[in-house]
Amino acid sequence: LPKKLIADFRAKVDKLYVVEESDPFLEEAIRLMGIQIDGGKELNTLLGELNARSVAESLAKAGVPGVNPDLLAELGPVPRDLPSRPPTFCPGCxxxxxxxxxxxxxxxxxxxxxxxxxxxxxxxxxxxxxxxxxxxxxxxxxxxxxxxxxxxxxxxxxxxxxxxxxxxxxxxxxxxxxxxxxxxxxxxxxxxxxxxxxxxxxxxxxxxxxxxxxxxxxxxxxxxxxxxxxxxxxxxxxxxxxxxxxxxxxxxxxxxxxxxxxxxxxAPCVLQYKIRKPVFVIDAEACIGCKRCLQAGCGALNLYDDANGDRKVEINPVDCAGCGVCSQLCKEGAITRSVPAEGKVS
Structure with missing residues (x-):
């Protein structure tokens, strides 16, 4: 941990509280540095997941000024119709x-x-x-x-x-x-x-x-x-x-x-070694919307409705790492690698 950075921050505040889920890892490490902590794991649970309300309630109980858990009610309920985002492999993994x-x-x-x-x-x-x-x-x-x-x-x-x-x-x-x-x-x-x-x-x-x-x-x-x-x-x-x-x-x-x-x-980790190859593109005319490419589960593949209202797939060039798995799944040959004339990734 950056001892000087934490010590400098502690010198600027009246009290320092450490809020972390699970075991008090950061709290104990900071205390071992000789830096004073005014509140830590005793304010919240070792179990479960922290959220805005549980953190606000624990800080209010500790007497931190300006913290009022009741203000959270004014924000209203969290929308339940948000799209899910499950954990997944990085594009190109x-x-x-x-x-x-x-x-x-x-x-x-x-x-x-x-x-x-x-x-x-x-x-x-x-x-x-x-x-x-x-x-x-x-x-x-x-x-x-x-x-x-x-x-x-x-x-x-x-x-x-x-x-x-x-x-x-x-x-x-x-x-x-x-x-x-x-x-x-x-x-x-x-x-x-x-x-x-x-x-x-x-x-x-x-x-x-x-x-x-x-x-x-x-x-x-x-x-x-x-x-x-x-x-x-x-x-x-x-x-x-x-x-x-x-x-x-x-x-x-x-x-x-x-x-x-x-x-x-x-094969090396694409995230760790920052591997990028020329991206793939989908020929909208050749694509029949079978969605076989989605079996790859890649985050670079997006669904959209074309001018005829047909649901098809496109590739986000920002996310595509050029691994080519989706192209091997496509039976129509609609997914090909794109290498512009100037040799840059599109």
Missing amino acids: SHRGLFVVLKKLRLFVSGDIGCYTMGSLPPYNAVHCSTCMGASISMAHGMAKVLDPPAEGAKPDLRQTPIGIIGDSTFFHSGITSLMDVVYNGGKTLNIIVDNSTTAMTGGQENPGTGKTLLGEPSATVDIPALCAALGIKRVTTIDPYDLEETERVLREELASGELSVVIAK
Whole structure:
């Protein structure tokens, strides 16, 4: 925390109150700096979510001048017809293409803790359980052990096939031991490691696979494929998750192998590494309004009504990162990459 900035701010006020949800993290850190705090977690609850009324009531109880919770009533009720904004992947996120394929395959996916946990949400609905860091691999293994195997010569039901999915940083944190136990206990599950070369959900921190320490200093880089091979896994494959056809082909091959396998979906985080490619555009004449592209769940895709009143899709060039997942979903060939003559992104 910026000690000087906080100390300078404290010197300008008569009293300092810290308002934060959950545990008193900031409050304790500021007190340890020797900076006086006049009110903190004792004013509000450790549980639940803070809102304007609960904060106003707690500050009024502390005697903060000018705070009157009753004034909130004059604002009126919050409109209930506002459009929802559920959490979702960033435009261009490499996880998006993978979950489009996982939804198509209708597998039972044991998830883990990270951005990819949002694969449980619409339009993917492709993560079916998520317990704690590192549990995805071991839970998929446990499920596979108790489920009845397909009859000899019968085609396996993919809906009864559990797989594990885990991110690179979570894998380094507590997934390695789970995978080692699967090897040790003769497991035959498919495990996907989504490697975006960062710890994206919690702020883009470095991890043992990025080649840098948390201080940004050069460090040894742990090679995930080599690590998996060292554990005794013979089937280790790296794929480009933006390539839907390749992703589906490899996953089907590994599922059909009947062996323990690891598929590494490797592509850098577009937010952390600020990746932008020439954007895609939709030919309004070629678009038939089938909305297959919306299966990508991308925030750059917007619905609109054309001159004939037909509901179609357009791409916001400000949000588009040029990943191309939507174009692969379009069967009409209406979505193409736009590269203007001067070579700039439109």
